[in-house]
Amino acid sequence: MAHIGRALELGGAGDRAAARAALTEIWEQVRGTGDALHRCTIAHHLADLQESVADEVAWDHRALAAVADLDDERVQQHDASLRVRALLPSLHLNLADGYRRAGDVGRARHHVTVAAPLAAELPDDGYGTMIREAIARVGALLDAGSREPLAAP
Known part of the structure; x- marks a missing residue:
């Protein structure tokens, strides 16, 4: 490490x-x-x-x-x-955003759908909030049809 x-x-x-x-x-x-x-x-x-x-x-x-x-x-x-389970929301978020930017809406939505409930289990701290907000932003960008990079909050 x-x-x-x-x-x-x-x-x-x-x-x-x-x-x-x-x-x-x-x-x-x-x-x-x-x-x-x-x-x-x-x-x-x-x-x-x-x-x-x-x-x-x-x-x-x-x-x-x-x-x-x-x-x-x-x-x-x-x-x-x-905890291993705490790593999963970020990993699925990254895949959702990558697929969104690649134009693969179906796969992007799949990973947002997987990430959201996993992120709900994250603590109510800075990291948990950041991941939940990023998942929401990726979902909104998908809804808008945007392939632009995910901007920082």
Whole structure:
């Protein structure tokens, strides 16, 4: 996770290409049989660093696939407050938004429909509110037929 954190710092400093390269290198080491938490985290962040929506959606799918191999015990080794179920709303939100921007309304709506009840279970804190509001925004953008990027609140 420390290596992943250092790669994310590159992206936070504005060097998306370096962050993408560093995370891709780590991915090559863990793909397939590596730790599911590492695979989920890397794929989740690599999705945000892609140049195309299609590549972003592919990485979002990898993150969702990796979470299926996780359990609460493993995620709590990283952070005692984490639960696998709490990761799902964000992963489905990302897929919903990617499909929306790609023009695949049916798949986008499916992931919004899955994300919304899962997000309702999130705590009433900053993170939970952010995810619920983003799901609502993606739903509204779908209703409006918009393929524009999701703007920050």
